[in-house]
Amino acid sequence: MSSTHISDASHDHSHAHDHDDGHHGPMKGWRRWAYATNHKDIGTMYLIFSLAMFLTGGLMAMLIRAELLQPGVQFLDPGKFNSMTTMHALIMVFGAVMPAFTGLANWMIPMQVGAPDMALPRMNNLSFWLLPFAFALLLLTLLVPGGGPAGGWTLYPPLVLQTGDAFPMAVFAVHLMGASSIMGAINVIVTIMNMRAPGMTLLKMPLFVWTWLITAYLLIAVMPVLAGAVTMLLTDHYFGTTFFNAAGGGDPVMFQHIFWFFGHPEVYIMILPAFGVVSEIIPTFSRKPLFGYDAMVYATASIAFLSFIVWAHHMFTTGMPLVGEMFFMMSTMLIAIPTGVKVFNWTATMWKGSISFEPPMLFALSFLFLFTIGGFSGLMLAIAPVDFQYHDTYFVVAHFHYVLVPGAIFGIMAAVYYWLPKWCGHMYNMTLAKTHFWLSTIFVNVLFFPQHFLGLAGMPRRIPDYNTQFADWNFVSSIGGFCFGASQLLFVYLIWSTVRGGVKASAKVWDTAAPHGLEWTLPSPAPYHSFEEAPEIK
Amino acid sequence: MADNLLDTQRQRRAKRNALWLGLLALGFYAAFILLSMSRPHG
Numbered sequence: 240m241s242s243t244h245i246s247d248a249s250h251d252h253s254h255a256h257d258h259d260d261g262h263h264g265p266m267k268g269w270r271r272w273a274y275a276t277n278h279k280d281i282g283t284m285y286l287i288f289s290l291a292m293f294l295t296g297g298l299m300a301m302l303i304r305a306e307l308l309q310p311g312v313q314f315l316d317p318g319k320f321n322s323m324t325t326m327h328a329l330i331m332v333f334g335a336v337m338p339a340f341t342g343l344a345n346w347m348i349p350m351q352v353g354a355p356d357m358a359l360p361r362m363n364n365l366s367f368w369l370l371p372f373a374f375a376l377l378l379l380t381l382l383v384p385g386g387g388p389a390g391g392w393t394l395y396p397p398l399v400l401q402t403g404d405a406f407p408m409a410v411f412a413v414h415l416m417g418a419s420s421i422m423g424a425i426n427v428i429v430t431i432m433n434m435r436a437p438g439m440t441l442l443k444m445p446l447f448v449w450t451w452l453i454t455a456y457l458l459i460a461v462m463p464v465l466a467g468a469v470t471m472l473l474t475d476h477y478f479g480t481t482f483f484n485a486a487g488g489g490d491p492v493m494f495q496h497i498f499w500f501f502g503h504p505e506v507y508i509m510i511l512p513a514f515g516v517v518s519e520i521i522p523t524f525s526r527k528p529l530f531g532y533d534a535m536v537y538a539t540a541s542i543a544f545l546s547f548i549v550w551a552h553h554m555f556t557t558g559m560p561l562v563g564e565m566f567f568m569m570s571t572m573l574i575a576i577p578t579g580v581k582v583f584n585w586t587a588t589m590w591k592g593s594i595s596f597e598p599p600m601l602f603a604l605s606f607l608f609l610f611t612i613g614g615f616s617g618l619m620l621a622i623a624p625v626d627f628q629y630h631d632t633y634f635v636v637a638h639f640h641y642v643l644v645p646g647a648i649f650g651i652m653a654a655v656y657y658w659l660p661k662w663c664g665h666m667y668n669m670t671l672a673k674t675h676f677w678l679s680t681i682f683v684n685v686l687f688f689p690q691h692f693l694g695l696a697g698m699p700r701r702i703p704d705y706n707t708q709f710a711d712w713n714f715v716s717s718i719g720g721f722c723f724g725a726s727q728l729l730f731v732y733l734i735w736s737t738v739r740g741g742v743k744a745s746a747k748v749w750d751t752a753a754p755h756g757l758e759w760t761l762p763s764p765a766p767y768h769s770f771e772e773a774p775e776i777k
Numbered sequence: 778m779a780d781n782l783l784d785t786q787r788q789r790r791a792k793r794n795a796l797w798l799g800l801l802a803l804g805f806y807a808a809f810i811l812l813s814m815s816r817p818h819g
Contacts, residue, residue: 358795362795421799425798425799425802426795432791432794433787433791433794459801459802460805462802463802463806467809467810468809497809
């Protein structure tokens with residue numbers, strides 16, 4: 240049945256090809272990538288870039304865990320250690336996770352809404368090509384006098400103002416990343432709002448498109464705030480302003496408010512598209528429609544709204560008025576409601592479904608369990624009086640790594656395993672992919688779960704040395720880290736070998752499951768221009 | 778052609794929308810710096 244369906248789709252496409260004089264293939268050589276305006280080419284560049292940054296940031300994580308393998312300063316002095324944690328965070332957040340989701344958006348949104356390409360292809364090219372320059376600049380800070388930025392990814396003054404020559408480079412890099420993200424977000428919004436196929440109303444859009452639409456609005460609202468904050472740091476450092484300097488009438492705590500007004504929505508920017516991916520995968524491999532589609536959309540929008548009114552839960556120990564602590568504690572706890580709706584709906588989708596455990600589904604399920612652990616520890620941290628003990632300990636490190644690694648990054652891996660055969664036309668080696676899944680899932684827990692214990696026992700963040708009482712769990716965590724890092728090489732090999740060749744994938748790819756959505760009506764690999772004739776949605 | 782997704786009317790609308798969103802982003806940038814300047818000192 241599915242093969243008839245596939246040949247229809249291919250036929251339709253070749254028919255469109257015959258009649259369209261504007262149709263052309265990719266340019267040859269380096270020009271294809273430098274002048275790219277095709278959403279798939281740009282999506283591919285984003286994904287390759289993010290993988291490179293994931294490996295670079297991962298290497299830094301290995302250095303951090305090697306330093307923490309045993310007590311005492313091993314090979315990174317405190318300055319270099321802090322530089323590694325700062326760079327690791329900046330690279331993973333802005334270089335790995337965000338570009339990976341933008342890559343997925345580039346590949347999938349036009350295909351899922353029935354459009355030929357993104358609405359603004361040349362701006363798309365610019366938003367990608369800013370990134371390599373931004374990260375080259377950021378990485379080069381490691382070589383300048385005074386070393387790289389070491390004040391943490393939160394860039395709090397006055398500490399960050401002690402950075403040497405790297406400071407303006409890091410600020411400019413953040414501006415470039417911000418400009419790239421804003422342009423990417425604008426492109427996503429105008430594509431979704433203007434390029435949908437006839438009949439595709441907002442509430443008929445796939446969940447991945449919905450979550451990205453909401454994410455894009457978040458990006459437009461908060462990336463300029465980060466840009467404003469770092470601009471003020473720059474003028475404080477070089478132009479004699481005192482925005483954050485108490486001696487001149489400023490206030491360093493104000494920076495924290497501004498930073499976290501950006502920083503908390505940023506957390507949701509990194510997780511909402513993963514929610515979208517999981518909402519695509521679970522129905523496919525449960526062979527049932529998504530339970531509570533409308534509720535999922537409203538829950539996503541509620542999470543996005545609430546993300547703007549919780550920022551000061553990162554600052555409970557700065558000495559804000561009690562009423563402020565109460566407000567931010569309560570508003571933070573409210574987020575558990577729409578998030579609970581989502582977890583409930585994913586579970587209800589699987590209920591009485593005919594479930595199979597292909598690699599995308601395995602990663603989606605792992606996401607469901609482990610992200611929820613991160614959510615629960617987040618609730619613990621939201622309790623203001625308790626946070627006074629947890630603040631700046633390894634408990635916080637464990638919490639946000641559970642949200643970001645088996646959350647955001649597993650979401651990205653699930654998406655790659657789900658759509659890779661559609662992108663390159665080849666099916667990957669299932670056994671190897673499942674091996675990658677099990678190694679990742681086991682070792683991510685060995686890596687991060689003991690950090691809860693370390694934090695509760697009082698081990699502080701961002702310190703290269705520690706009391707011997709923390710030695711055992713740090714050893715376990717580091718071993719978990721090395722094994723998790725090594726398992727990702729399998730992921731790289733798998734992608735490389737699948738792109739190069741392998742068993743041909745059908746148009747539907749997951750023939751035995753129940754994939755839904757317009758992308759599966761296109762042949763595999765997807766044609767260079769997705770939909771030249773708009774499909775009709777009923 | 779009404780259902781041609783590359784038609785110029787759609788492109789123009791997309792560009793106009795993009796411009797407004799860009800201005801909105803610039804507005805947020807300026808607003809946060811101005812608000813930080815105007816906070817009461819003391």
